[in-house]
Amino acid sequence: MSEQEPVPPPEESGRESSAPPEPGPPARRGRGRPRATRRRDQILDAALAEFGESGFQGASLAAVARRVGLSQQGLLHHFPSKEALLIAVLARRDEVDVRELDGLGDTAALTGLAERNTRRPGVVRLHSLLTAEGLTGDHPASAYVRDRYARVRERLAHTLRTEHGDRLPSGATPDQAAALLTAAMDGLQLQWLYDPDSVDMPDLMGLLTDVLRGAAPDPTPP
Amino acid sequence: MSEQEPVPPPEESGRESSAPPEPGPPARRGRGRPRATRRRDQILDAALAEFGESGFQGASLAAVARRVGLSQQGLLHHFPSKEALLIAVLARRDEVDVRELDGLGDTAALTGLAERNTRRPGVVRLHSLLTAEGLTGDHPASAYVRDRYARVRERLAHTLRTEHGDRLPSGATPDQAAALLTAAMDGLQLQWLYDPDSVDMPDLMGLLTDVLRGAAPDPTPP
DNA sequence: TGTTTTGCCGAATGACCGGTAGGTAAATTC
DNA sequence: GAATTTACCTACCGGTCATTCGGCAAAACA
Secondary structure: OOOOOOOOOOOOOOOOOOOOOOOOOOOOOOOOOOOHHHHHHHHHHHHHHHHHHHHHHHOOHHHHHHHOOOOHHHHHHHOOOHHHHHHHHHHHHHHHHHHHHHOOOOOHHHHHHHHHHHOOHHHHHHHHHHHHHOOOOOOOOHHHHHHHHHHHHHHHHHHHHHHHOOOOOOOOOHHHHHHHHHHHHHHHHHHHHHOOOOOOHHHHHHHHHHHHOOOOOOOOOO | OOOOOOOOOOOOOOOOOOOOOOOOOOOOOOOOOOOHHHHHHHHHHHHHHHHHHHHHHHOOHHHHHHHOOOOHHHHHHHOOOHHHHHHHHHHHHHHHHHHHHHOOOOOHHHHHHHHHHHOOHHHHHHHHHHHHHOOOOOOOOHHHHHHHHHHHHHHHHHHHHHHHOOOOOOOOOHHHHHHHHHHHHHHHHHHHHHOOOOOOHHHHHHHHHHHHOOOOOOOOOO
């Protein structure tokens, strides 16, 4: 008899923690999820957390398994390989991501996104880590990141174009502004992760959008 | 007799390739560098390139050694450990960095820095990779990155303050602008590394500085 | 010339890692 | 209640990695 130590619950889930249960495959049995899927979700939560802390390369399957109170091979029963596990994590992340992207209908929504990110450092870490790791040759996250950049910039540029036409009041084109806003978001996340107190992400994102839209400076003197 | 294959010369050195030889310890012998130091520099060049391609965690000592036509143990004769090697790379990088930081006397210099970075993707990759890796617990680059952020932001804020006082025409404070400029630089580098053609770093950094300084939009219509 | 130092390599070590094979017990299905 | 599927484990394997040890030849030095 080996006692297992299923380590405390994960800090944040891939599915938005407070999101209403999706109207997909109907919940079977008394318990919430369709039996088999629950463990999978637990594992994905653990993987998200572990990859977020150590990166994909840095994390070991054993470490992920330990988080759910499983042996490494028990974990491999649910996901055939480490890479498959990452893919699954990203796929689930993608659902949320698409929803968030759709939410960027106006530029102010970026500030809201920044604020929400403040409350889920694990996800932000995962994103930052994978974006960098994806640069190294044939990393499983490369395509994901590249694709994500394209979508985000495109979506943002589209929004800006509908709001301001082919040139913002500041003189920037929608494409330029999109690239800058995306870059600022990523860069601020890094600074914030290193020193949360010195960087106010929502505030700075709001400032940048205002400035790019050519808003007049705040009339109230300091 | 085992033929070695010392792989072609590195694309870029840690010391600025065209910088004048430093007036430090006098060059001994006919050849340029003081005998022993030359191999060390070769190794550091190789390590910079390798770490830039695979990251610190992802790179192996053997791979670095191969680049200089050395065995892994031969390399360890010059640097006692992998970590020591990274530290040495960063220390050498620091010299250049300080010089570049001093060059940021006016905001326009940022555009110049972006342009120079376009010509040394290896260094940019190293920087991006290590910044992310440094987030993972007790990484040898953590302190370096944290410290670097502090210095860069401080230096930038100082420059902005001398140029514009306590508030830029755009309404941003020097500290805010410094954080945003730093973030944009980092973020643009990532986007640029993923897709060099779609992102014009110098152009966008120039645009951002202009916008933050509250410059009027370019009067010439598209 | 003899001695020491330097530069380097071959071999070995121990840790860890991802992944495979085979088995077992419980749950599910019939 | 029998058959099958699912969930998971123990044991194992081949590979890579950083690091250590001991030795050897060339260079530097005396």
